[in-house]
Amino acid sequence: MMYFENSLKTLAAVMAIAGPILAADGVRADPVTELERLNDRFNEAVANHDAGAILSLYADDTIWIEQGKPASQGLDEPRKLFEFVTANKGEVTHSIDTLFVSDDGTLAVMIGSVVARMESVGMDATGTYLYVLKPSEDGWEVVTDMWHQHAE
């Protein structure tokens, strides 16, 4: 039984970090489906407290824009946040409110709502996120993350 549960967890982890959704004929899914899947992968990675899986959704040169702080480029700041969130068993859920995909398929902008709870630090907050995404070899990746936490 334990083996079965572990296998399911492994399968879920593999699904969470899997690449683009391929149709039966091997053709990539439409961008909206792929981007919704990326959002699901974010939520799954947070639920699994897996900072590495969250960071795998980001480009190495991601532009990170956080309220009250200078913008930065690279994964140092995202890593700090997501390692803190996962180490504290934070529950963070992203819900897409608006999704723009350019007609030529070269760029997408995702705007959504965040619910964040972290019992160990007494956090219970909502906010927004704005992702700029670009197609990559195996799907889409976040190239800019501008997030904002509302007053608790």
Add this chain to the structure above:
Amino acid sequence: MTTPDHSTGEVKAVIQRLIESVADNNTAILDELYHDDMQVIMLSPGDEVSVSGKAEFRDMIRSALEANGGTIGTWARFHHVSVDGDRAHVLLSRQNELTGPDMQITLGIDLAREQDRWQITREVIVTRPRTTAA
């Protein structure tokens, strides 16, 4: 002294006034609403990132207005407006003559309430190729 509560409607009205004033070629409002230490981060579809300050961005808008006969459209779609005391955050999308017919922009705007008025402290402008469904 207590801090008055500011509403999301109040902040949205500030941005709408900015849009409508610039559309009418009234660029004096830029001096009023743009914070002296404002930072503008522009992200282009080609991965270029440019950062400018108040004076540079104000000049850029004036030049664009001149190139477009002093008038631009006011279409805007607000996605989120939030207020936390004397800080606010707005997400919106726009398309007008400044962006051109093939481009649209999404903006993330941070504001601070200083000197008894809202001022924009940071504007992140994401330029993207046109989305028909926008």
